[in-house]
Amino acid sequence: MEKKISILLIDDHAMVIEGMKAILQLIPSVQVKATANNAFEAMDTLKQLDIQLCFLDINLPDISGIDLCLKIKKEFPKVHIIGLSTFSQRSYIAQMMQNGASGYLLKSATKEEIEEAITTILAGKLFFNISSLDANHHDKNAPLLTRREKEILILIADGLTNNEIASRLFLSSHTVDSHRKNLFIKFDVNNVALLVKKASQADLL
Amino acid sequence: MEKKISILLIDDHAMVIEGMKAILQLIPSVQVKATANNAFEAMDTLKQLDIQLCFLDINLPDISGIDLCLKIKKEFPKVHIIGLSTFSQRSYIAQMMQNGASGYLLKSATKEEIEEAITTILAGKLFFNISSLDANHHDKNAPLLTRREKEILILIADGLTNNEIASRLFLSSHTVDSHRKNLFIKFDVNNVALLVKKASQADLL
DNA sequence: AAAAAAATCCCGTAAACACGGGAGTTTTAA
DNA sequence: TTAAAACTCCCGTGTTTACGGGATTTTTTT
Structure with missing residues (x-):
């Protein structure tokens, strides 16, 4: 067995953090090394620990997950990022991917989807959870702003x-x-x- | 020791369910009896089991948590309901309370807040998580308009x-x-x- | 029936907006 | 390195707002 995949969870919702942790514990190949409630904590942790994969919420208290994604990718290009969003925030996913995320998951994702996302992304591919997106997509097409x-x-x-x-x-x-x-x-x-x-x-x- | 407080979690986000479960396991006086991903499952569970307290998300796939709240209270008036919302959904809290909820929690709530909410509500009082609301609030006290x-x-x-x-x-x-x-x-x-x-x-x- | 609230209407003025242009510089991406 | 894209700055003109005053008539509540 190789070393476990080291994971950082970034989300300001305690329940989501706990929920992800609980689910990820069921996946033997991964290990949650740290969690962060905001961008500052996240960057700090990335400097300290050797993180391979981040789960990153789209909304954070200090800066948006989308911006943080860019920042992480600039400073730590090797870190893989999976965006987390609720269904109603799905329109931002594209921006997150543009900023370097390798994939995204809805917060309603099952253990199997999470597992698939991790293996796909660690293999260097992008993970698109298409099923959950097409379902209802009458976009609120927010324009891309500078x-x-x-x-x-x-x-x-x-x-x-x-x-x-x-x-x-x-x-x-x-x-x-x-x-x-x-x-x-x-x-x-x-x-x-x-x-x-x-x-x-x-x-x- | 009395019987544990029986709890039903209603949320379509797997992570929130898992997170709540994880946190509630740390509180000895309660027990999560069941979980539901939608309103239908929730009503079904309430018919089957003797539930004392529901944690109910404001957004659900089939009908809104706000409407479900009313429905539950009509059929099962003795069941206590705690609304769950994200910070950005806090404006809906009032509606939920109006529909019979005894309190609400933000999804960023800590174990202590959750515990306090449960004891307060089981004591027959309403629980207002004032701190988390005042923090940023300018007012979701929408004025009364003609x-x-x-x-x-x-x-x-x-x-x-x-x-x-x-x-x-x-x-x-x-x-x-x-x-x-x-x-x-x-x-x-x-x-x-x-x-x-x-x-x-x-x-x- | 009286009081209160809501809805209606009026005016004048300074500030801000909406919108039509145009143009140079710096940053980012191809 | 070169072309876009983003950011910066400028102007003139008519429209609309924001805000200070009012006042009268309905409607609702007590």
Whole structure:
């Protein structure tokens, strides 16, 4: 028997952590080496321990799992990442994969699916849990936003004016306005009200 | 020692079920008698077994946890129900409580919180996990709106201008503006962006 | 029937937005 | 290394909002 596959669980929901642990204990070839409730803890653990595989929640308290994914992959390219999402968050999976995740699982995944995902990914392949996705996919196609756009979107939704955003981000109000215009185009709207509504529905706020 | 408190876990996320189980095993006074992935299974189990306490997820595949809560309470009024939700779903908690739940827990709850919830509720009281809610809350205390205000709020969030709303509702734009002003006061905001954001978070759209 | 709440309508002004353009620089990806 | 993409900045114009005041008429509640 080779050494067990070392795993790090990253999720802020205690129950999900416990649940994953419980399921992973049933799989002899793996071992949960550590868990993390946020991005900071996660990065810290990766520096300390020799982790092969991360289970990474899409939503984290400090930075989004999607961004963390990118960060992990930059600093620790050899670490494999499996995204965790709920069914309603499935639209973000593509972004996670784009940021270097090797696969994803819904939180409703069974032991067998988890096992399959692990072996597939450790073999260097990508794991797509297609069945669970096609089921209901009338996407809420949230547009892909740039970092700046996300940043400004949130400030807009917080009710700041262009000028306020500009001075907070040390930008010209014209720049803010440009981003705002691009947000309008990407969301296909023509005013803040609809922008905020759609962004909120896409869980972007 | 009395008989253990019999518990039914209702959640479609395998990991949450496993996580709750793992945590509840650490509490000697309780016993997880069964688990259910959906409403149908849940009702079936309640008919078969003598369940004292349900942990019920807000989102279920067949009917919403909120509706199931009502259903359970109608058929089995003596069963206590603790709602389970993620932080982003906290706005639904009020509905769950209204449908007969005795309390709720966030899925990030600790063993101690879970334990406290159980003892509080079994003692016949309601359990409010105030700390986890206040933390970030601006208010999911959605203000009470009049019929007209709700109507206009939705149109505002759809991006209509005062004039457009006015002509759609056969009102003067001044009237619409008055309602808009009242909405601002009730939501304690000073612009549409925040209004829509808060309304969306309060699930009013 | 009286009081309270909701709904309707009016006005003026400064600030902010929506939208049409255009253009240079820096970063990322091919 | 080269082409996109992202980010930055600028302007002018008409529209709409935000917010300060009101007031009157329905409807609901007590």
